[in-house]
Amino acid sequence: MADVQPFPFASLDELKARWPDFPVGAEKYAETLLEDGSQFILDVCPSAANASEATRRRVLCAVVKRRMDAEQSDLAGLASASTTTGPFAESVTPANPDGDFFLKKSERRSLGEGQQKAFGVKIADTGCVDHRPWCSLAFGATYCSCGADLTLEGPLWEA
Incomplete structure (x- = not known):
């Protein structure tokens, strides 16, 4: 403290x-x-x-x-x-x-205990995420297999 x-x-x-x-x-x-x-x-x-x-x-x-x-x-x-x-x-x-x-x-x-504070949670991607060329989305799937949707920065798997 x-x-x-x-x-x-x-x-x-x-x-x-x-x-x-x-x-x-x-x-x-x-x-x-x-x-x-x-x-x-x-x-x-x-x-x-x-x-x-x-x-x-x-x-x-x-x-x-x-x-x-x-x-x-x-x-x-x-x-x-x-x-x-x-x-x-x-x-x-x-x-x-x-x-x-x-x-x-x-x-x-x-003393500041129990005071409410505003916050936000990102629930959708607002920008473009670079998926791997072999990601399931490239083949028409409705899910991401490379993990880029999870990190919102780039692929997590299938490096």
Whole structure:
């Protein structure tokens, strides 16, 4: 894989600028997560190497913030929560219980994954192909026996 610069994609100051409630005393841990998160993004979304620096920075900061939020708060990133008063029931389902790194669909798309690209396939010969004089086509057949139709450049067999 190509060497992507800068690595990690964001600095600690850039993470703090995007997260006003950054936890006090978590600077060293956040720097480690910024490196791990950058590598995670490249591993699961190789097209991120071609994305702009600003996009990689934004996505990395969001990934690291989600990870740190999930570890610090029981209420951060809940998939569902319900409370019943009598006879006292409470149910909480975390969206990311292990605090793993993950990319949202919109983040993957902004990093270039899953984008459609146009392409074309040559389905017919548009020029003249030189067949061998003894090719089956020279004797009235409807198929090429020298392989020139396959390569579209010249005979493949019967040299």
